[in-house]
Amino acid sequence: MKQTFVFSLVALTLVVAATPGHSADNSWGSGADDKTFDAMLQSGFKDRGIATVDRLKQDSTQKFCSDPVSAASPKMEKMRKKIEAENLASVKWPSDGKWLGDWKEGEKVAQSGKGLTWSDKADQVNGGNCYNCHQISPKEIAFGTIGPSLYNYGKIRGNSEEVLRTTWAKIFNAKSSNACSNMPRGGHMGIITEKQIQDVMALLLDPQSPVNQ
Amino acid sequence: MKRIHLLGGVAIAVSALVGQAAWAEKDKSIESIEEYRQALKDGNPAELFQASGEELWKTPAGPKNASLERCDLGLGAGVVKGAYAQLPRYFKDTNKVQDMESRVLTCMETLQxxxxxxxxxxxxxxPKKNDLNALATYISGESSGVPIKVSLAHPKERQMYNLGKRLFYYEGGPHDFACATCHSQEGVRIRLQELPYLPSAKGAGSAWSTWPAYRVSAGQMWSMQWRLADCFRQQRFPEPIYTSEATIALSMFIAATGNGAVMDTPGIKR
Structure with a gap:
């Protein structure tokens, strides 16, 4: 609690400090016409199934990243580091100490883009959405390109303790190393389970996985 | 029937081509998908919706037993030709910026x-939304070949553009997605689906000028409102209310950014 408070103060100071010299376009972002924008969000959306309007409430990471030009500016370096530290602190490491699960199960998680839309059910198994943005196994040619290729991920990096930790942190909470990464925070937001993360870890790092063949 | 065979052939050709050498074939696979789209275009089922939309437009209905032919879509009462290419815009009578679909609702209320x-x-x-989609398809077809020319001259138009831009970059939900997560890089895909880079004139122009569109995979005719709603669904957002200000603001941002592109409506998509 105390930590959050200190963080808010730092954030506030940074925002205030950044405002006067802010040469960027301020016609549209946070601070411009806030009342109208909030009213527009309020009146513009409705609950449907599991996708309720409280999803429009932003946490500090989402708020910061909603003006990408400002968020990427040199002035915001400290703020980015702060957000990364906050997200890293939220990472839950494997409770049974096991980094790698079953790569075959991991492939299924990577393939599935299902879950958490208003047409999905609360109790269904969510997917990891991985192939939507990444190349992974060479057998799957219908891969997206928003994220980097993960082909040969383990072959290139090996599986030292550091690689395992970095990869786990990235999957659990992608904002722990890149404040405004496009990648969802799989574990932190409860999109995928610990076991699913272990299985995706195996897909990326198990020498037997087709990713590393 | 012939068309379906042709499609099948192209689809097989696409998968065969893509299957050959995986990721090195990236550009080629996009090219093949483009060929597939061209083949689809030869007989766009959207024409059926255009025809039924025109009939709905011209047939008297409602308590006032009037047609929509006197509707003012921004170029004066009764002018449909070219109107869609200039929407959304500010309307004095409602004192609002309206997109095509919200304007049609206004005309249904006032005229009918x-x-x-x-x-x-x-x-x-x-059925009710299908009627609106048919009307949208008809109206959009009457702007085919016309360059997008959306005004930002009125203060309310500028305000809507800025609100739409802010919504475009607004992250939320369990996946931290904004429209910008997928649509603010040039030349990227989700799976094999290329994504328009919407903050650019080229990307916004190619997107705005090709909706409403017939979705082959779904067998449905989608208006822009439907297109946006399904984007928000995949974004894991709550449901946008049909013709809400949020949807019109976002439309204003995309349409005005795409100014100059030539309307190719109704479109056809995967």
Whole structure:
């Protein structure tokens, strides 16, 4: 609690400090016409199934990243580091100490883009959405390109303790190393389970996985 | 029948081509998908919706038993040709910026005396929304070949553009997605689907000029409102209310950014 408070103060100071010299376009972002924008969000959306309007409430990471030009500016370096530290602190490491699960199960998680839309059910198994943005196994040619290729991920990096930790942190909470990464925070937001993360870890790092063949 | 065979052939050719050498074939696979789209275009089922939309436009209906032919879509009462290419815009009579679909609702209320609440609330792919989609398809077809020319001269138009831009970059939900997550890089895909880079004139122009569109995979005719609603669904957002200000603001941002691109409506998509 105390930590959050200190963080808010730092954030506030940074925002205030950044405002006067802010040469960027301020016609549209946070601070411009806030009342109208909030009213527009309020009146513009409705609950449907599991996708309720409280999803429009932003946490500090989402708020910061909603003006990408400002968020990427040199002035915001400290703020980015702060957000990364906050997200890293939220990472839950494997409770049974096991980094790698079953790569075959991991492939299924990577393939599935299902879950958490208003047409999905609360109790269904969510997917990891991985192939939507990444190349992974060479057998799957219908891969997206928003994220980097993960082909040969383990072959290139090996599986030292550091690689395992970095990869786990990235999957659990992608904002722990890149404040405004496009990648969802799989574990932190409860999109995928610990076991699913272990299985995706195996897909990326198990020498037997087709990713590393 | 012939068309379907042709499609099948192209689809097989696409998968065969893509299957050959995986990721090195990236550009080629996009090219093949483009060929597939061209083949689809030869017989766009959207034409059927255009025809039924025109009939709905011209047939008297509602408590006032009037047609929509006197509707003012921004170029004066009764002018449909070229109107869609200049929407959204500010309308004095409603004192609002309206997109095509919200303007049609206004005309149904004023000219036909219809209470449009049920139309707003009806899910997509139900009879009431299908009527609105047909009308949207007809109206958009009357702007085919016309360059997008959306005005930002009125203060309310500028305000809507800025609100739409802010919504475009607004992250939320369990996946931290904004429109910008997928649509603010040039030349990227989700799976094999290329994504328009919407903050650019080229990307916004190619997107705005090709909706409403017939979705081959779904066998449905989608208006821009439907397109946006399904984007928000995949974004894991709550459901946008049909013709809400949020949807019109976002439309304003995309349409005005795409100014100059030539309308190719109704479109056809995967």
């Amino acid at each position: 005396g219809i209470d449009t609440k049920e139309y707003v609330q009806a899910p997509f792919d139900t």
